[in-house]
Structure formats: C-alpha cells, structure tokens
Amino acid sequence: MPQNTEFNPRRHLVSRLQQRSEQVARRAAEPPVPAEGQLRRIVGTLLEAEGCKAAIGAYCEVETIDGDWLETEVVGFASDCILLMPTGELRGVMPHARVRPIGKGSSVPVGEALLGRVIDAAGQPLDNRGPLRTDDYRPLNGAPLNPLSRRPIREPLDVGVRAINALLTVGQGQRLGLFAGSGVGKSVLLGMMTRYTKADVVVVALIGERGREVKDFIDNILGGDDMRHAVVIATPADQPPLMRMRAAWLASAVAEYFRDQGQQVLLLMDSLTRFAQAQREIALATGEPPATKGYPPSVFARLPALVERAGNGEEGGGSITAFYTVLAEGDDQNDPIVDAARAILDGHIVLS
Numbered sequence: 001m002p003q004n005t006e007f008n009p010r011r012h013l014v015s016r017l018q019q020r021s022e023q024v025a026r027r028a029a030e031p032p033v034p035a036e037g038q039l040r041r042i043v044g045t046l047l048e049a050e051g052c053k054a055a056i057g058a059y060c061e062v063e064t065i066d067g068d069w070l071e072t073e074v075v076g077f078a079s080d081c082i083l084l085m086p087t088g089e090l091r092g093v094m095p096h097a098r099v100r101p102i103g104k105g106s107s108v109p110v111g112e113a114l115l116g117r118v119i120d121a122a123g124q125p126l127d128n129r130g131p132l133r134t135d136d137y138r139p140l141n142g143a144p145l146n147p148l149s150r151r152p153i154r155e156p157l158d159v160g161v162r163a164i165n166a167l168l169t170v171g172q173g174q175r176l177g178l179f180a181g182s183g184v185g186k187s188v189l190l191g192m193m194t195r196y197t198k199a200d201v202v203v204v205a206l207i208g209e210r211g212r213e214v215k216d217f218i219d220n221i222l223g224g225d226d227m228r229h230a231v232v233i234a235t236p237a238d239q240p241p242l243m244r245m246r247a248a249w250l251a252s253a254v255a256e257y258f259r260d261q262g263q264q265v266l267l268l269m270d271s272l273t274r275f276a277q278a279q280r281e282i283a284l285a286t287g288e289p290p291a292t293k294g295y296p297p298s299v300f301a302r303l304p305a306l307v308e309r310a311g312n313g314e315e316g317g318g319s320i321t322a323f324y325t326v327l328a329e330g331d332d333q334n335d336p337i338v339d340a341a342r343a344i345l346d347g348h349i350v351l352s
Contacts, residue, residue, distance in 0.1 A: 039097040040081055045240060046285040047072060047084040049099040054082055057141075060101050064092035071102075073242055076286045083286055085242045087122065106141060108250055109134040110257040115201070118218060118232040121247040126234060140249045142256055144308050151312040157264065157321050160196025161189070168349055172264060173312030173319040177272070177341050179326045180351035186325045187213065189351070190268045191221030194230055199266035199321065201258045202230040205251035207244050208274030211236040241278035245302075248275045252309040259318040266321050267310055273327040276303060276337045292336045303337075304344045 037051030039062060047062065054060055054074045061069035062084070070093060072084035084099075109123050111134035118127040125132055153171040164170060178186050187209075194202045204222070206214050214234045222230065231254055235247035248269060255267045269275075276299050283296040291297050310322035326341045326348075342348055 035101075037082075037099045039093065039095065039099055042090075042093065044285055045085060045090060045281075047086070047093070048078070048081045049084060050081045052082065052099055052101055054101040057106055058101060058103070060084055060099055062086075062093055063098040065094050066092050068092070075242070075282055078287075085282060085285070086240055087242055087246075088240065090240075106139060107137040108140050108253050109136070110138050110254055111136045114231045114254060115229060116227045116231075118234060119250075121233065121235045121239065121243040121250055123250065136257070138253050138257055140246070140253055142253055142309060144305075145311070145313065149314050151315050151317070151319070153312060157266070158198040159193045159266070159321075160198070161192055164349070168347075170321060172321055173310075174346045175307055175310050175322045175324070175344075177324050177326050177345045177348040178351060179328050179338060179341075179348050181328050184351045186351065187217055187270060188221060190270055190323065190325070191217060193266065193268060193323070194222050197266050198264075200229065200263040200318075201255075202266045202268065203251050203255045203258075204230060204232045205247055205267075205269040206232065206234045206236075207247050207269065207271060208235070208237045208277070209270065211238070237274075241281040244274060244278040245282070248306055252306065255320045255322075256309065259313050259320050261318065262316075263318045264321070265318060267323070269322065269324045271325040271327050272303070272306075272341055273325075273329075273337050275306065295336050300336075300340050303340055307344050 035052050037049045040048040040050050049060065052060070056074050056076065058074050060072050060074060062072055064070055070090070071087045073087060074082050075085045076083040109132055113132055113134045117125055117129065117132065119125055119132070123132070151173070153173045155172045157170050157172045158165055159170055170176060178189065180186050190204065194204060206217060214236055218232060222232070233247050233251045235244050251267060251269060255265045258265045276295065279299045279302050280295050283298045284290065288296040288298060307324065310320040312319040324341065324345065326338055328335055328338050
C-alpha cells in the first residue's frame with residue numbers, strides 16, 4: 001500500500017525542536033574558542049596584552065616577527081590588560097602582535113623515567129639522551145598536606161657526610177638550610193650528599209647558577225653511576241625569572257611523586273636565594289612596591305609555600321628531606337632572605 005505522505009505541521013515542529021536542542025547540546029560540549037588579543041606594550045620583561053582573557057597561571061602565545069610564537073605566562077592583570085612574563089628569550093616581538101591563550105595546564109611529567117636524567121624547568125631533557133617517556137603527570141603547584149596527617153620525624157637519614165651525621169643529625173622529613181657566602185663550598189657539599197646518601201631518590205635543583213657550574217656539578221661532582229638514582233633540574237642564570245621559579249616548583253613536584261610512591265627522597269635546592277630574587281623581579285615588574293631591602297611582600301609569602309611542600313607524608317608513606325642553600329651576601333646573617341629562611345626551616349647549618 002502507498003504510505004501516507006501528508007505533511008504534519010506538529011510532527012515537523014517537534015522534529016525541528018529536537019534537532020535544535022541537539023545542536024545546542026553539541027555546541028555546549030565543545031570547548032570555547034579563545035579570543036585573540038594584541039600586544040599593547042613591553043616594559044622590561046613584562047608584556048601587556050588586551051583583548052583576550054586568561055586566568056593567572058595560564059599560558060599565552062605571542063607572535064614574533066619571524067612567524068614563531070613566544071610562550072608566556074599570565075602573572076597579573078591591570079584594568080582590561082593581562083600581564084605576561086616570557087618563558088624564553090624576548091626576541092622578535094613587535095608592536096600590536098597577536099596574543100592567543102593556549103589553555104596549557106600547569107602539569108609536569110613525572111615517573112621513573114626521570115631517574116638519571118637532566119631536565120630544564122619546562123621538563124625538557126638537557127642531556128641529549130632522547131625524549132622523556134613518562135605517562136604520569138602532576139600539578140606544578142601541588143596542594144600541601146594536612147599538617148595533622150603528616151608522620152612525625154622519628155628516624156635519622158644518612159646524608160653521606162660523617163660530620164653532619166654525627167654532630168648535626170638529620171631526621172627523615174626535616175627541612176634544613178645551608179647558609180654561607182659565595183665560594184664557600186655549598187655545591188660541593190650538596191654533591192657529596194647526592195653521591196653517598198642512603199636515600200632512595202635524590203632530586204637536585206640548580207637554580208640561577210652559571211652554566212659552567214651546572215656542567216661541572218653533573219660531570220665532576222655528581223656524574224657516573226651516582227646519577228642512576230638522581231634527577232637534576234637545571235635552570236642557569238640566563239633564563240627568565242619565571243623559569244627560575246618554575247624549576248623550584250618542578251623539583252618539589254618530582255620529589256612529591258617519589259614520596260607518594262613510598263620512597264625516601266632527598267631534595268637539594270641550590271639556591272633558595274635565587275628563587276626569592278626571581279620572585280622579586282616578577283613582583284617589581286608587575287608594580288608591587290618593595291618592602292624590605294627591595295624585596296616585595298609576595299617574596300616572603302612564596303618562600304613558606306615552597307618549603308612546606310617538603311616533609312614527611314602520611315603514615316606508611318615516604319618522606320622528603322630537603323636542604324635549601326641560602327646565599328648570605330657579604331656573610332650578612334641578617335639579610336632579609338636569610339632571616340626569613342631561618343624562621344621557616346627546621347634547622348640551619350652555617351658554613352664559614
């Protein structure tokens with residue numbers, strides 16, 4: 001029999017409404033297209049962009065004259081402009097350049113593949129041994145543990161230096177500072193700990209050092225088979241301040257990963273002063289007023305946020321025992337960073 005093809009307005013309307021609702025649902029499920037903006041001005045290493053929206057900590061790309069894209073991070077905003085700091089060399093940026101949010105998260109690669117490798121603050125290898133093959137990621141700025149859930153410090157940790165083991169015994173999960181002037185031997189002492197400690201994993205962060213010292217530390221002080229249980233994050237002094245700060249957060253995130261695997265981790269960060277100086281550069285560039293000897297208040301808020309990520313984990317878990325070197329400029333023990341570090345660390349060793 002021939003089918004009835006009579007037009008039904010009500011059925012047609014219902015079908016159109018269903019199609020419309022499906023289209024709306026599909027569009028709602030799609031990620032929004034970020035709006036592009038343009039570069040307004042550059043003051044020192046600070047870039048101001050207008051026309052695009054991005055949260056603090058998000059990443060944006062700025063087009064250069066060569067057609068490449070410079071990666072930047074949002075560090076603040078003023079009125080309708082967002083304030084950006086570059087993660088690389090500021091070269092080839094032109095007026096009214098395109099700025100686009102890239103929606104990159106602040107997660108970093110972690111895993112057993114990091115052992116024995118040397119990486120930069122972006123998690124890219126520096127040792128010419130091929131790409132990193134890691135499947136796990138952790139947030140760069142991890143959430144601190146509940147202080148009441150941390151395991152108490154009960155057991156000592158052999159750091160491989162007899163003078164420290166005997167006279168300045170270090171407990172698993174403690175955070176200690178090495179205070180000294182320049183050229184006294186902080187890096188050599190850290191290298192001895194890395195080679196002879198009984199910890200399962202050693203995470204070394206070289207922040208703001210000279211490039212020559214980084215290679216010398218890896219080849220001569222660390223080097224050889226002692227690299228098998230170590231991870232080195234190196235960010236020389238010629239890197240932007242944003243990357244010098246990122247190296248400290250990355251080292252803490254890598255140490256937290258191995259701690260959560262139940263391992264005893266020794267975190268060696270050289271130096272806490274360079275981290276504070278990098279934060280000072282960013283804060284002053286964004287207009288924060290200096291408070292104590294040129295250091296803005298945000299510097300003294302960032303220091304405990306970094307240090308408190310180390311320590312013991314929960315019962316049955318691992319621990320992070322941390323040594324932070326602090327440069328006492330001119331052997332001044334009342335330097336603002338030296339004084340702040342003494343207040344937030346569990347103990348300190350002064351090298352003369």
